[in-house]
Amino acid sequence: MATGVARADDVTLRLPAPTGPHHVGVTALHLVDEHRADPWPDEVGAPRHLVATVHYPSRDVRDRPVAPHLTPAVAAVLPHFHQPLPATGVAWGATLTxxxxxxxxxxxxxxxxxxxxxxxxxxxxxxxxxxxxASRGYVVVSVDHPGETMAVDVPGRPAPRLFALPGDPSTDPRLYRDVIATRLADTDLVLDRLERWAAGGNPDADGRALPADLGRSLDLRRVGLYGQGLGGTIAAEAMHEDTGRRVDAAANLEGFLDYHPERPGQDGELLPVARHGVDRPLLLLGTEGFQDDRYRRAWSAVLAHGCARQHVIADANHWALTDHAAVVPQLHAAGLVDDAGRDALVGPIDPAVSVPTVRRHVVSFFDRHLR
Known part of the structure; x- marks a missing residue:
């Protein structure tokens, strides 16, 4: 796998600026669950480690460095996981947030x-x-799930943790269930550590000093979950399983709501959230290019129970719900991704439409249910 050395003529990609009234700060968290073994370990008996990014409104950003978009480890492997992204001609590690x-x-x-x-x-x-x-007043905690993420820089490790699942969850129904169970447990861990932080403790496993006043700003009476793809599956199912009612609303950005079928040609078992519905608000946000009979079946099931609503974005595809909405059209304009590659990733939709559309749906949903 080529890591590539940036050249002077490589394309540097740009992310759209947030539009809210607040400056945005960012920090990292290293969380460890000492009571749970990592299900995808690279060393026997290792506890479960998570790494998270926290975005939040800041009162003063002067003299603070701008955070990069991707770590060097992620920049090196991203185009190999998300083909047809180009491995050369792009300074993947140069994009700033x-x-x-x-x-x-x-x-x-x-x-x-x-x-x-x-x-x-x-x-x-x-x-x-x-x-x-964050620019509109939220604290956002974005979580990596080591072992099932393409690359994660875990503090204290000499090298990044790379993707290490023992198979392909899309073709191994049992592994897919294990991945879902792991992510649900990861979500519980993050919520537990946020409660510790809000109570005045330090949730970081290494005791790293965290930004002033950030812990006191966490209002855990108003908590939402959202995610894209499998992350959206987890957001919906975690709220369904949240018997302690720590979660108030969830947004599923095009995640399956069923398990993979045991045999080809069969329908997979619906997830509990689709079988039984939820008693709190759930947004289902999808794209025209990715919706198929499998999505329609499972999403229709949860919609039938109430408390959920759906919107499908026209002319868009799955990764238009991520930063690729802005990135892939820049690569297309530079001749580094062809029409078919663009459409397979984000669809033909203009980023001037897709980016604000996704933002508007997510922000307005949480504004309605968390404010």
Whole structure:
């Protein structure tokens, strides 16, 4: 796998700026569940480690460095996981976000939303929407799930953790169930550590100093979940299983709501959220290019129970719900991705339409149910 060395004529990609009234700060969290073994370990008996990014409104970003979009490890492998992204001709590690590292938090109590990415995708691919939410007064916690993410830099490790699932969840129904169970447990861990942080403790496993006032700003009486792809599956199912009612609303950005079928040609068993519905608000946000009979069957089942609503974005495809909405059209304009590649990833939709559309649906949904 070529990591590539940036050349002077490589394309540098740009992310759209958030449109809310607040500056955005960003920090990282390293979380460890000492009571749960990692299901995809690279060392026997290792506890479960998670790494998260926290975006939040900041009162002052002066003299704080701008955060990069991708770590070097993710930049090296992203085009190999998301073909037909080009491995050369792009300075994948040069893209900057609109967030400032460890900037002081803006005082005030803030609703909290957790983001889970698609299978193998890094949490960084949700930056555009996370920054938009933070600029509008939310604290956003985006979580990587090591072992099933293409690359994760875990503190204390000499090298990044790479994708390490023992098979392909899309063709192994049992593995797919195990991945879902793991992510649901990961979500519980994050919520537990946020409660510790809001109570005045330090949730970071390494005791790293966290931005001033950020812990006090967490209003855990107002919590939402959202995710794209498998992350959307987790957002919906985690809210269904949330008997302690820690979660108030969830948004599923085109995640399956059934298990993979045991045999080809069969329908998969519906997830509990689709079989029984939810008693709290659920948004189903999809794209015209990715919807098929499988989605329609499972999504129709949960919609029939009430408390859920659906919107499908025309002329878009699956990764238009991520930062690729802005990135892939730039590659297309530079001649690095052809029409078929663009359409397979994000569809022919103009990013001037797709980016604000996704932001508007997610922000308005949480504004309605968390404010």
């Amino acid at each position: 609109h967030s400032r590292t460890d900037a002081p938090a803006l005082p005030g109590r803030r609703p909290v939303v957790l983001y889970s990415p698609g299978l193998a995708d890094p949490r960084a691919l949700g930056t555009t929407t996370a920054e938009e939410l």
